[in-house]
Amino acid sequence: MPKFDAAGLLSAIVQHAETGEILMFAFMDREALDKTRETGLAHFHSRSRGRLWMKGESSGHVLRVQQVLVDCDQDALVVEALPEGPACHTGARSCFYRALEGDELRRID
């Protein structure tokens, strides 16, 4: 089963369950993983705010989880989800909307 690190966290990569696009990256603690599995909606642990949060709790842009994959050393997850609305708080479809090119970031969405 998943192994939480010294800070009690797992790395969680959210991937669109149909298109394969990587939507966002965040951390889960035990509580966030349990809530995600109980409700089917992605929950995370905010390191800066030190609390549980549900993606979409204020925006309504929830992530409906279809499947959770675990990596070989069991400290990282892929959360396959169907997003309701943009995944990024900026309004972008994905948080990964820029490419690193030379010394610049270029928008790709």
Place this chain on the structure above:
Amino acid sequence: MPKFDAAGLLSAIVQHAETGEILMFAFMDREALDKTRETGLAHFHSRSRGRLWMKGESSGHVLRVQQVLVDCDQDALVVEALPEGPACHTGARSCFYRALEGDELRRID
């Protein structure tokens, strides 16, 4: 530009540049990111060994980097790459070869 955390690290998600499959997850420090960009081959920072490593340095299963994406808060990367051989040290195509189902892990590859 990318922002390294208090430990000097970025989270790096490796995604197959053609299929979109998520292949592995690791960390990069400044040195690893610079080496990756200089050589076109993915390099990471091993937290357990405290050193730079190139994916494939012993197995030959290198990752040829096509593009690097940066997330909204600039502390996570998607490394789009073409793998030479399996990405996982277990021989699996991806490190994420199991799904979490109830209290079990089921192989999906």
